[in-house]
Amino acid sequence: MGSIGETTLEIDLAALENNFRYLKSKIDPETKFLAVVKAFAYGSDMLAIAQKMENLAVDYLAVAYTSEGVFLRESGIKCPILVLHPQPANFEELIQHNLEPSIYSPNLLKQFLQFMEEQGKLEYPIHLKFNTGLNRLGFWENDVDFIMEQLKNRNEIKAVSVFSHLAASEDPQEKEFSQRQIRSFQKISEHLNGKLRYTPFRHMLNTSGIINYPEAQFEMVRSGIGLYGYGNEEKVDQNLKPVASLKTVISQIHRIEPNESVGYNRAFTSEGFRTTATLPLGHADGIGRHYGNGNAHVMVKGKEAPIIGNVCMDMIMVDISGIDCKEGDEVLVFGPNRSAEAFASSAQTISYEILTAISPRVKRVIINS
The missing domain is CATH 3.20.20.10 (Alanine racemase)
Known part of the structure; x- marks a missing residue:
């Protein structure tokens, strides 16, 4: 992964066309x-x-x-x-x-x-x-x-x-x-x-x-x-391609010592030495508080990084212990390799909710137009 520089929602129009043609194939031509x-x-x-x-x-x-x-x-x-x-x-x-x-x-x-x-x-x-x-x-x-x-x-x-x-x-x-x-x-x-x-x-x-x-x-x-890109069934999802990919970046990395807390209300307390990353993405961008405190994770360098502590308005903190990454690296929240349905279900909700929740302030980038 490279760096996108800021939180971005990529919208893949080739994926949209794929999904349209697949669904059209299930009905009569007329x-x-x-x-x-x-x-x-x-x-x-x-x-x-x-x-x-x-x-x-x-x-x-x-x-x-x-x-x-x-x-x-x-x-x-x-x-x-x-x-x-x-x-x-x-x-x-x-x-x-x-x-x-x-x-x-x-x-x-x-x-x-x-x-x-x-x-x-x-x-x-x-x-x-x-x-x-x-x-x-x-x-x-x-x-x-x-x-x-x-x-x-x-x-x-x-x-x-x-x-x-x-x-x-x-x-x-x-x-x-x-x-x-x-x-x-x-x-x-x-x-x-x-x-x-x-x-x-x-x-x-x-x-x-x-x-x-x-x-x-x-x-x-x-x-x-x-x-x-979502068919409400795993077998259908295999034929569909997610149109939207939510990506962000690592703003800062912290080394956390045992018994240190992270975030508002000290909702997370480290049991040992941990490494955390702060991302420019929060509940004002559509990542609700129910995704915090370990309920959901993001992907950093292809590895799972759980969201720790309470989700802030403009930021989330994730545990990147053991992941070789640096400030400025790209982070995937959801997309083709990690569906919005998977992200949403980890917090007992559905893809519809997380997709429609992404704030207008998140930059949209159209690809494959």
């Missing part, structure tokens, strides 16, 4: 593909990821909030963008930037219809979200008649898709529950299609759904975590 780029593209770089996906001819992008979609539009992204969790306060911005809202409740449907009537819009694209068991957002199955009553003789909006979300697609022990969700969604979409004068396309599968339930791919699938 099935549409939606790339989820919410939360700064899972903590990486939303614009770089969206541009790459657009270049790869992805059919849709999805964001959580209207502001994320506005940013992409103002940065030149042209492809359709689904806003998964829009709020009435953002309707004006949403339509100004040609963003397509998920409509997930009776109240939201009525408010959006009224707003579109006031704007004089015709057949504005929306996506109807149904709850089939995740119990987070969505209409219920018995809301179909209400939806049709609202849409009757109205042409301000057009439901271009109907969709739902699997709750446990990665868990083989929940196969029966997932299949029940799929059957429920089929019933809902058939009921809806029987009443509409047109046929919306359907989508339900997330990354693990693509792998485990390809028979339910319908007309489109959605992938978030899989695009970034």
